Amino acid sequence: MLARVRSGALIGIDAVLVEVEVDMALGLPYFNLVGLPEGAVRESKVRVLSAIKNAGFDLPQKRITANLAPADIRKDGAALDLPIALAVLTAAGLLEEKVVAPYLFAGELALDGIVKPIRGALSLAVAARDAGLKGIVLPTANAREAAVVRGIEIVPVGHFGALLAHLNGTSAIAAAPRTVEAPPVNETVPDFADVRGQAHVKRAVEVAAAGSHNALLIGPPGSGKTMLAKRLPGILPAMSFTESLETTKIYSVMGLLGEGRALVTERPFRAPHHTISDAGLIGGGQIPRPGEVSLSHNGVLFLDELPEFKRNVLEVLRQPLEDGQVTLSRAALSLTYPARSMLVAAMNPCPCGHLGDAQHTCACPLPAVQRYRARVSGPLLDRIDIHVEVPAVKFRELASPQDGEHSSAIRARVNAARARQRQRFRKHADIHCNAQMTSRLIRKFCAVGAQGERMLAAVVDRLGMSARAYDRILRLARTIADLAGADAVAAEHLAEAIQYRTLDRKLS
Numbered sequence: 001m002l003a004r005v006r007s008g009a010l011i012g013i014d015a016v017l018v019e020v021e022v023d024m025a026l027g028l029p030y031f032n033l034v035g036l037p038e039g040a041v042r043e044s045k046v047r048v049l050s051a052i053k054n055a056g057f058d059l060p061q062k063r064i065t066a067n068l069a070p071a072d073i074r075k076d077g078a079a080l081d082l083p084i085a086l087a088v089l090t091a092a093g094l095l096e097e098k099v100v101a102p103y104l105f106a107g108e109l110a111l112d113g114i115v116k117p118i119r120g121a122l123s124l125a126v127a128a129r130d131a132g133l134k135g136i137v138l139p140t141a142n143a144r145e146a147a148v149v150r151g152i153e154i155v156p157v158g159h160f161g162a163l164l165a166h167l168n169g170t171s172a173i174a175a176a177p178r179t180v181e182a183p184p185v186n187e188t189v190p191d192f193a194d195v196r197g198q199a200h201v202k203r204a205v206e207v208a209a210a211g212s213h214n215a216l217l218i219g220p221p222g223s224g225k226t227m228l229a230k231r232l233p234g235i236l237p238a239m240s241f242t243e244s245l246e247t248t249k250i251y252s253v254m255g256l257l258g259e260g261r262a263l264v265t266e267r268p269f270r271a272p273h274h275t276i277s278d279a280g281l282i283g284g285g286q287i288p289r290p291g292e293v294s295l296s297h298n299g300v301l302f303l304d305e306l307p308e309f310k311r312n313v314l315e316v317l318r319q320p321l322e323d324g325q326v327t328l329s330r331a332a333l334s335l336t337y338p339a340r341s342m343l344v345a346a347m348n349p350c351p352c353g354h355l356g357d358a359q360h361t362c363a364c365p366l367p368a369v370q371r372y373r374a375r376v377s378g379p380l381l382d383r384i385d386i387h388v389e390v391p392a393v394k395f396r397e398l399a400s401p402q403d404g405e406h407s408s409a410i411r412a413r414v415n416a417a418r419a420r421q422r423q424r425f426r427k428h429a430d431i432h433c434n435a436q437m438t439s440r441l442i443r444k445f446c447a448v449g450a451q452g453e454r455m456l457a458a459v460v461d462r463l464g465m466s467a468r469a470y471d472r473i474l475r476l477a478r479t480i481a482d483l484a485g486a487d488a489v490a491a492e493h494l495a496e497a498i499q500y501r502t503l504d505r506k507l508s
Contacts, residue, residue: 003090003097006104006133007083008124009068009075012335013249013290015120015127017104019069020080022087027063033084035068038076038287047078048085050111055161059092074332076287079118082107082137085160086167099167102134103155113160117141120253122245125149135175137163143176144262145252148245150178189234190227192407197397198224204388204500206410209235210417211434211479213472214321214343214383216306219390220357225346228390229302232344233269234407236300237418243298246338250290250297268299268341274308278316288328288335293320296341306347307375314380317343321383324436340436343384347376357392385435385472386500417482434479439471446474451491459498473497 002023008015031045045066052059066084068075083105089095106124108116118124121142126149128136135153138146143156154176157163165171192202201217205228208215217225239247247264251257257264272281272292283291293301303309320326324340350369354360364372381387418433424445425431431441448456460470476497477489484493 001091001093003087005083005087005090005100006131007080007106008104008120008127009073009080010077010120010123010253011073011333012288012337013120013123013253015123016070016073017127017131018073018075018080018083020083020087021067021069022084022091023065023067024060024062024088024091025065029061029063031064031066033066033068035066035071036074037068037080038074040078041068041075041080044078044081044084044109047081047109047111048088051081051085051109051113051160052088054111054113055164057089057092057094059088064088064091074287077119078108078116079106079120079124081109082115082157082160082163085109089164095164095167104128104131104133104136105138106136107139107157109160115139115157115160115163117259119255120249121146122148122252123249125152125154128152141259145248145257147176147178148248148262189407190231191234192231192405192410193403195224195227195231195404196400197393198228198390201228201388201390202405202410204386205232206235206414207476207479207483207496207500208232208342208344208386209410210414210483211385211421211475212342212432213385213435213476213479215345215386215388216381216384217344217346217388217390218349219346220348220355220360220392221353223390223392225390226304229300229304229344229346230269231407232300232302233267235411235414236267237411237415239265239267239298247298250294250337254290254295256295268296269302270296270299270341271302271304274303274305276309276313278310278313281313282316282320282326282339283328283337286330287332288330288337290337291326293317293339293341294326294337297338299341301341301343303343303345306345307372311375311377314376318379318383321380342435345384348372349389356389359392382466382468385476388500413483416485417479420482420485434475434482437475437478442471442474442478446478446489448474448477448489448494449491452477452489452494455491455494455498463501465501469501473501476500 005020007018007020009018033045086100090097106118117139121138122145125136125146129149129152137155140156140158143154147154155173156176166173219225244263244265251264270292281291282293320339325336326339327336349355350364351372352364355362421433477493480493480496481489
């Protein structure tokens with residue numbers, strides 16, 4: 001007898017439907033599994049047979065052949081255990097096919113029949129909805145995550161035996177309620193009020209947050225670069241529902257969402273160590289998985305001690321910073337992951353860290369300084385909008401009893417600027433902030449007038465800026481104007497944007 005049960009397989013952060021076909025025929029008892037199964041899937045037949053036996057069913061001594069269609073897509077992970085087990089029971093005549101036909105099934109089976117959590121539940125639920133299925137049956141631990149998707153029934157299962165009772169009509173399982181998590185108030189993010197002095201650096205970080213611009217902080221050790229970066233999430237605007245779904249998909253396929261959690265509602269902040277490999281940063285593996293740049297999608301990727309990262313690791317950031325996505329190609333397949341994150345980096349001005357510090361003498365010869373800075377290539381620096389110097393904090397600022405401006409006040413201004421940007425780009429679905437503007441949109445929304453043109457001409461010619469740096473100055477000026485509530489980009493907005501290109505001036 002032939003039986004069919006629907007399931008799904010993850011391809012990148014999305015899922016495709018997989019039809020589990022099981023044929024049970026006369027012959028020596030044997031379980032054959034085909035359809036490009038990877039290691040965990042190949043081992044599923046052992047778990048399936050044990051779970052069926054421990055659920056109280058005795059299978060006929062026949063030859064079992066299971067096919068995972070389409071056969072040209074590699075299947076990875078243990079989520080196919082549950083549909084394979086149901087297809088085997090249906091082929092044996094112990095379960096009616098009409099009761100499993102309306103659903104997509106996914107779940108890992110323990111030997112005693114417990115249904116364990118899986119990766120990618122959100123993507124599988126979306127695939128079930130798009131295929132027009134009635135619902136999805138999956139582990140209880142993944143129910144809240146899948147219940148974010150509307151239009152389908154979510155059936156949470158804790159044990160294989162309970163599912164069989166539900167399908168046979170002897171004991172019903174209640175569908176999971178809809179879950180939509182409101183953005184939480186994250187009290188763990190430190191406040192900008194703790195930062196003493198550094199008014200101009202705080203302003204630069206505010207501009208970066210208002211337009212989602214990449215930023216590089218340059219200063220001596222202990223000047224507060226890392227302290228400022230860690231407080232950046234506290235002034236970023238709340239994630240939209242669409243952004244939460246995008247980010248949740250990535251964390252779900254990586255198994256990082258956490259049991260019982262429905263959505264990623266806080267903007268990610270990822271700070272990998274400088275010993276990370278290029279595959280760890282952008283993703284990799286035989287079946288490519290997302291790296292840190294994708295895990296920081298819609299959030300912040302912080303690279304401390306930027307020149308200490310390996311050169312080849314930094315260079316792989318060029319495409320993600322420009323395109324907002326990462327394409328990983330292998331012999332078997334090519335996958336594209338979203339990587340629209342805000343890069344914030346920190347570095348010392350020289351190997352000893354005291355170049356330009358009035359309180360300490362720099363002992364680095366000029367060639368050593370040049371070699372140190374050359375570890376970060378010009379093309380990468382060109383993709384960073386803001387370069388700002390972070391000087392050492394003076395004693396009177398450190399000893400001041402007065403707190404600085406709180407993150408809540410800065411965030412209010414950032415939200416107001418982002419609201420202006422959402423209104424401006426309301427007809428452009430893929431553009432959410434100024435940093436994402438294309439060249440055409442820059443020409444449309446960043447007109448600077450005659451005085452601004454003269455200022456830009458003098459700066460570009462003197463510093464020899466690239467076309468990319470020119471565009472980034474205009475994007476920055478547009479964000480500064482938004483913070484000021486101005487409709488047009490004025491000369492003072494342009495002047496502030498130009499002064500944020502510190503390294504362009506230093507290297508000219």
